[in-house]
Amino acid sequence: MTATTTHLATPRVRHRATEAELLDVAAAIEATREEYDRVRHVVPEAEWATFAQDVVAIKELKRTRDAVVLAHNYQTPEIFHGVADLVGDSLALARMAQEVEASTIVLAGVPFMAETAKLLNPGKTVLVPDAGAGCSLADGITPEDVLALRAAHPGVPVVTYVNSSAAVKAVSDVCCTSGNVERIVRHLGAEKIICVPDEYLARNVAEATGVEVITHPARCEVHERFSVADVEQIRAERPGITVVAHPECHPDVVAAADVAGSTAHMLDYVRTQRPAQVALITECSMADNIRAAQPETEYVQPCNLCPHMRRSTLAGIRAALETGGPEVVLEESTAAAARRAVERMLELS
Ligand code: SF4
Numbered sequence: 001m002t003a004t005t006t007h008l009a010t011p012r013v014r015h016r017a018t019e020a021e022l023l024d025v026a027a028a029i030e031a032t033r034e035e036y037d038r039v040r041h042v043v044p045e046a047e048w049a050t051f052a053q054d055v056v057a058i059k060e061l062k063r064t065r066d067a068v069v070l071a072h073n074y075q076t077p078e079i080f081h082g083v084a085d086l087v088g089d090s091l092a093l094a095r096m097a098q099e100v101e102a103s104t105i106v107l108a109g110v111p112f113m114a115e116t117a118k119l120l121n122p123g124k125t126v127l128v129p130d131a132g133a134g135c136s137l138a139d140g141i142t143p144e145d146v147l148a149l150r151a152a153h154p155g156v157p158v159v160t161y162v163n164s165s166a167a168v169k170a171v172s173d174v175c176c177t178s179g180n181v182e183r184i185v186r187h188l189g190a191e192k193i194i195c196v197p198d199e200y201l202a203r204n205v206a207e208a209t210g211v212e213v214i215t216h217p218a219r220c221e222v223h224e225r226f227s228v229a230d231v232e233q234i235r236a237e238r239p240g241i242t243v244v245a246h247p248e249c250h251p252d253v254v255a256a257a258d259v260a261g262s263t264a265h266m267l268d269y270v271r272t273q274r275p276a277q278v279a280l281i282t283e284c285s286m287a288d289n290i291r292a293a294q295p296e297t298e299y300v301q302p303c304n305l306c307p308h309m310r311r312s313t314l315a316g317i318r319a320a321l322e323t324g325g326p327e328v329v330l331e332e333s334t335a336a337a338a339r340r341a342v343e344r345m346l347e348l349s
Contacts, residue, residue, distance in 0.1 A: 129316030140218025
């Protein structure tokens, strides 16, 4: 990443608002009625008043800068439903990034996602609202770790979750997402694979496929906090509820759930099955975004927020578009090798 500027949410009102400022806010609220209608089930009107001016500014900046905003499913509703042009899980974002025509992409998510967009769009400008945002999975493994696993298990293919840096992807055979990992592992047809960095995703795919899987001890700090006791408590309080868990959860939590799947799979499940009540064992904003889209279902949200995803804000997206940074820049030989692993994933999925 070239720039290291951090754009954290700042308090909007530090002084008594003038009449002109209040009028500006009122005009912005009026101009964003359509966007607000999409989130009214999850965002109070008073809170939207703090977002409206940024939403208006971002809409205009996207037009003048020939830019689109891609947002991960874990982005907050005012971003996901308010300013994003394309939304999805990691796999969907990677696919969409290939088809974007605009010259600039703002990736509302964490830096590894912006790196993936850049890998697939080397000629485009890719901006990330906060280049300092981390991820316990992407930060939990280095290229040297992967090379050590390769040395210990010669000839065993390395399947790397997209939640990893470009440098780690570059020393991998193929990437995967939580939505396609099973398909990719089955396609490889190997008796043994190395699957990194997420230990739980790797153990869950071993369970699902019967393939021997060598793991690495990194975990998603959001999903590892869910326990079987959480699932049991939800079932005791809400008899008949459907429990849907993300495969970054511990294998025992996945086994205790009714359905396991990526964020896209979760959304599909709620859309198509329309359960009366559902517990979403995943990141909090994902559950909010599903609730905004499907308000007729009753939701139980055991709320674990990702602190890294929260560092993407409307203010950060606006600043990225205004300043043209932080921009993702990758070293070309690393990018070429990482691109091969991502493109192989896209071919196989
Ligand atoms: S929820 Fe946060 S910590 Fe977990 S994988 Fe996603 S970005 Fe990383």
